[in-house]
Amino acid sequence: MLLTAPLPMIENEWRTDIMILSTYIHIPFCEKLCHYCDFTKFFYEERMADEYLQALAKEMSFYLKDKKHPMRTIFVGGGTPTALNLKQLEYLLKQIDDHIDVSSVLEYSFEANPGDLNEDKIKLLKSYGVNRISMGVQVFDDQLLEDLGRLHRVADVDQNINHLLKNGMNNISIDLMYGLPNQTLDSFNHSIEQALSYDLPHYSSYSLQIEPKTVFYQRHQKGKLHKPPEEVEAKMFELLIDKMSKSGKLQYEISNFAEVGYESQHNLTYWNNQYYYGFGAGASGYLPGKRIINLRPFPAYVKEATRSGQPILHIDEIGKKEQIEEEMFLGLRKRAGVNKLEFERKYHRTINELYGKQIEELIERDWLEETTEQIKMTEHGQLFGNEVFQRFLLEDGDFDE
Ligand code: SF4
Numbered sequence: 316m317l318l319t320a321p322l323p324m325i326e327n328e329w330r331t332d333i334m335i336l337s338t339y340i341h342i343p344f345c346e347k348l349c350h351y352c353d354f355t356k357f358f359y360e361e362r363m364a365d366e367y368l369q370a371l372a373k374e375m376s377f378y379l380k381d382k383k384h385p386m387r388t389i390f391v392g393g394g395t396p397t398a399l400n401l402k403q404l405e406y407l408l409k410q411i412d413d414h415i416d417v418s419s420v421l422e423y424s425f426e427a428n429p430g431d432l433n434e435d436k437i438k439l440l441k442s443y444g445v446n447r448i449s450m451g452v453q454v455f456d457d458q459l460l461e462d463l464g465r466l467h468r469v470a471d472v473d474q475n476i477n478h479l480l481k482n483g484m485n486n487i488s489i490d491l492m493y494g495l496p497n498q499t500l501d502s503f504n505h506s507i508e509q510a511l512s513y514d515l516p517h518y519s520s521y522s523l524q525i526e527p528k529t530v531f532y533q534r535h536q537k538g539k540l541h542k543p544p545e546e547v548e549a550k551m552f553e554l555l556i557d558k559m560s561k562s563g564k565l566q567y568e569i570s571n572f573a574e575v576g577y578e579s580q581h582n583l584t585y586w587n588n589q590y591y592y593g594f595g596a597g598a599s600g601y602l603p604g605k606r607i608i609n610l611r612p613f614p615a616y617v618k619e620a621t622r623s624g625q626p627i628l629h630i631d632e633i634g635k636k637e638q639i640e641e642e643m644f645l646g647l648r649k650r651a652g653v654n655k656l657e658f659e660r661k662y663h664r665t666i667n668e669l670y671g672k673q674i675e676e677l678i679e680r681d682w683l684e685e686t687t688e689q690i691k692m693t694e695h696g697q698l699f700g701n702e703v704f705q706r707f708l709l710e711d712g713d714f715d716e
Contacts, residue, residue, distance in 0.1 A: 336387035337584040341595030343394035350464035353526035355597030355611050359398045370620035372410045374594050377624025379414035386415045388422045388581035397431035408443035417444040422580040424449055430471035437482045447486040455509035456502055476513055488517035493551040495523050496540050503551045507558045516577035520555050521570050522548055549698055569648050569697055586649050588642045606631040636709050643707035652691025666690055673706040
């Protein structure tokens with residue numbers, strides 16, 4: 316989509332006129348904390364959420380001041396944005412509407428927990444232009460949901476999807492997890508089939524990662540948590556790709572599947588290594604030459620956002636070398652891979668000049684393939700994603716700034 320509206324600008328010490336057309340907003344409240352989760356999140360409490368939303372409004376006002384900014388995508392994630400009550404949700408939507416020209420937004424997503432979306436919330440979201448819901452379903456198995464520490468149950472998924480469809484909200488995505496303790500290939504197969512029975516336009520599926528400071532991590536350390544063996548997990552991934560493709564949901568990124576035209580435009584911003592704002596506790600934004608990481612603890616975020624509008628923990632300078640590495644790591648996640656001409660246009664060097672040897676070696680292993688226009692991972696190579704990405708780290712001196 317071409318936007319003809321004036322360019323948004325950041326009016327502070329790193330002022331620039333480069334277009335930033337995506338915004339991520341983090342709402343860190345959950346009604347229950349899942350055993351595997353290391354996101355920034357807090358128990359939902361009405362007063363805390365009120366305070367947070369006011370601080371968030373200050374942060375947005377700092378970066379998006381004076382006028383409504385054109386934007387291509389908005390993603391409100393968490394935490395659980397739909398854990399907010401109706402009044403808070405309306406306040407948040409109104410703040411977004413005050414700073415962003417929602418009529419210019421192509422994709423406006425909200426993350427939701429099954430069980431949270433009643434008719435009033437759905438109608439409210441729709442009335443402010445939200446046009447996509449991403450639902451954290453995880454598995455269609457009540458026992459596994461209990462084991463994960465999730466609040467919802469399978470019946471909630473059905474009820475919420477029906478409410479959404481009844482209200483004309485068809486652009487729905489479901490998240491599934493695999494590689495879970497006590498999850499078999501058969502039980503994952505059942506979850507995929509249940510998910511596909513709704514014939515939704517988009518699905519994501521991630522394997523469980525055991526992250527520090529989680530309940531699962533502690534259990535794992537004590538030898539009390541066992542993930543399925545690696546070969547079973549690899550089979551789960553292959554099953555996922557097979558089932559999705561047979562149902563017309565094309566894999567467009569390692570973990571994401573969609574009908575043509577329903578690929579997540581917001582997430583493509585990340586994989587295309589494009590700029591975006593990140594607002595909220597623990598959020599990160601990518602602005603020209605800088606990655607800005609926000610404060611994570613609730614009091615620190617609220618205090619600093621309220622005081623200065625800049626609740627920053629630290630800023631990473633992103634030079635050309637890092638930009639190129641990220642272009643490769645992120646771009647190779649997409650099935651389409653990295654476009655060679657686009658790379659040359661951005662960095663004034665060809666991919667082959669910088670990575671010729673690595674590409675040749677990875678093609679020999681059947682982990683990469685090269686066409687006249689693209690460099691991309693093979694289906695086999697996807698199983699070794701991290702090893703592939705590591706090959707694209709540059710040595711100092713490989714690229715002169
Ligand atoms: S609902 Fe989501 S954000 Fe909240 S604890 Fe569970 S996984 Fe984490």
